[in-house]
Amino acid sequence: MENSEIIRLFEAYSDDVFRLALSFLRNRQDAEDVCQSVFLKLMHYPQPLKAGKEKAWLLTCTANACKDHLKSFWRKHVVELDDTMEFSSDTDKTLWETVNSLAPKYRAVVHLYYYEGYTQDEIAQILHISRTAVQTRMSRARNQLKEVLSKYE
Amino acid sequence: MNNPYRNLMEQKCLSEQAKQDFYSSLSCSDAKKVRRFPLKAAIVAACILLMIPITALAVENIFGISVVDTITGKMLNGRPGIGYEVNYPTATARPLSDFPEELQTLDGNKTVTFNSWQAAEAELGFTLVNNELFSSPHMIKSTAYNLRYDGIGERVHCFTRYNGKDGQLYRATVTAAYLYQGTAITLQSTVTCSHPAISKEQEYEMHWSGVLYESQDVAQISQEQYTAANGITATIVTAERNGNRPTQYEAAFFANGASYNITIHSYDAVRDAWTKDTLIRILEAFVF
Structure with a gap:
């Protein structure tokens, strides 16, 4: 793919890719690394992405890269200190910590549903899982969030 | 659709430093872009790929050794108590x-x-x-x-x-x-x-x-x-x-x-x- 096209996609979607990676990895440095690697992969992609499907393709690619990253020996042994996150309020901080207490597969579904606004069918396509799996994960995530949030009340 | 999670995530953006790093990586990688493999290299690569399973099979049959590295499926997700x-x-x-x-x-x-x-x-x-x-x-x-x-x-x-x-x-x-x-x-x-x-x-x-x-x-x-x-x-x-x-x-x-x-x-x-x-x-x- 041409560099000009990659830069266009990067400018349009880099924040969305970064946010999904952040929701998976909970670490700014790792999320930025994954974000960069996703866009660099486009260099080896022979043709432009289908119009209208660009964002979904990038998010699928990001989810796969994050899963690989979570499984890597490297991450297993080196969990970075990440206290660089800044929050505008205590409520935001609590919300961030609560969502982060979920397992990565639940966080991803929560992010794609509540942030990106995708439907369950679209989430299933992006994460390569069944619609039933999306429903199950959503339901479990909501239950866990309720449980954790009730402790703050 | 507006919700507290969305409002929170809207505040998280890729840093300027990361953006600059990406642009410089892109220009560096561009310089390294290679031509398509010549036919000769493709044939050699295909032969090598063919030889790997044959060799693995031979090693497995003769010595009873599995040459497949099976360290997979390990993951850390921050939850205590498992593992x-x-x-x-x-x-x-x-x-x-x-x-x-x-x-x-x-x-x-x-x-x-x-x-x-x-x-x-x-x-x-x-x-x-x-x-x-x-x-x-x-x-x-x-x-x-x-x-x-x-x-x-x-x-x-x-x-x-x-x-x-x-x-x-x-x-x-x-x-x-x-x-x-x-x-x-x-x-x-x-x-x-x-x-x-x-x-x-x-x-x-x-x-x-x-x-x-x-x-x-x-x-x-x-x-x-x-x-x-x-x-x-x-x-x-x-x-x-x-x-x-x-x-x-x-x-x-x-x-x-x-x-x-x-x-x-x-x-x-x-x-x-x-x-x-x-x-x-x-x-x-x-x-x-």
């Missing part, structure tokens, strides 16, 4: 002056690759491992790590990850991979130094070691304490794998101002007893 974890409440930090001046003032993180563990120690400024087994000619360096997320994009034998904050180093982790008499070994050592912005608890956490295994991958996990004649007391974790897959052993201990982690597995479940024996021999061979 195991090893902590060192007595871990101590090294003085900053132990490290070379150019490392002392590190701001942010960086990864450096090396051809040998000794080269990593030379940059660090002190010795971490004094163990005759790791200098044995049977201990073969392997290139097990793919550091594509660190912008290095190649498989390496040994690397050091440095972590700095507010213009001061706070941690260095050296990792290397080896093959030794039918086993695959990874050796990792972490040293920390006192940092005004890092609490004692965080220092202990930096020496934390743990693994969560996916339940379908591992049949049973057990752990035991092993005290070697040289005074090391290591926690040895045994992860028995499902199917006919080799057991993985992991030893962790803290000594001489550094935490150590050794992971070992064989290429054949039949050799599990030998694998554990090798791990014990490695522990016994440490000199501090």
